[in-house]
Amino acid sequence: MSKKWALITGATVGIGDCFARHLASEGYNLVINARSKDKLEERAEFLRNNFKVEVVVLAADLATECEIVEKYLQSNEVEVLINNAGFGLNQSFLSSSIEDEERVLDVLVRAPMRLMHAVLPQMRKRDSGLVLNVSSTAAFIAGGHYSAAKSYVTVMSESLHTQMLPTNVKVTSLNPGFVHTEFHQRAGMKMGAIPDFMWLDGDFLVKKAWADALKGKAISIPGWQYKLLRLIIAIAPRPYVRKMGMSLRTKQR
8 A cells, every 4th residue: 555645834844843753753745835945955864764765846825836745735635734834023013014014924824725725625525634724822922923823824724624524634833832942042142031841842832733633623722831721811801812922022122
């Protein structure tokens, strides 16, 4: 029996790299996407050598070249789609450029929407497949453009999860908290104010998220601390939640 294929965006570092290694260990062949072809080739060689899987490289900036990945999904049978690519801005909405704000929407909202739209019809047709969208606990608060973008990802995932319930297609939103990756350093965010117990290990996060997705959960929130945080957010007065979100953004600058 031939191995099934999984496509991962933002696959060379952080959570995306953790997913690539985990799915390779589960026996999936991989299609990995990121902007840098050199980094993709490096990771592809590592995955081929260490997990004996096939790896296809798709170099594309999802802000401007999303159609490259979109067309691949439309033309090939992909069993798993991991929408992971993302980035953060170390500026408030009022001080950032409109170009940066549009790039946030292009990568965090437009790209996963288009890729899901490309792959889900064929998954439904063959009654098999899994889409896991990497969102954030920021989706539950009011922390500026990042929260707004991740809210779209979470709500769309929940909607599609419900729509696919009569089928064997699974859609899950992964809503992690702070994870030990390069994400915050690349965005120039200062994270010293975040206590150690709030940080999660990337491999733990991915293993738990994958297990939740296979169980058919609509939302995966790895870590007891973030399950508790979501409960607090759900019952707290919304004005308090809004202040908490903006306070967190201030601490990151």
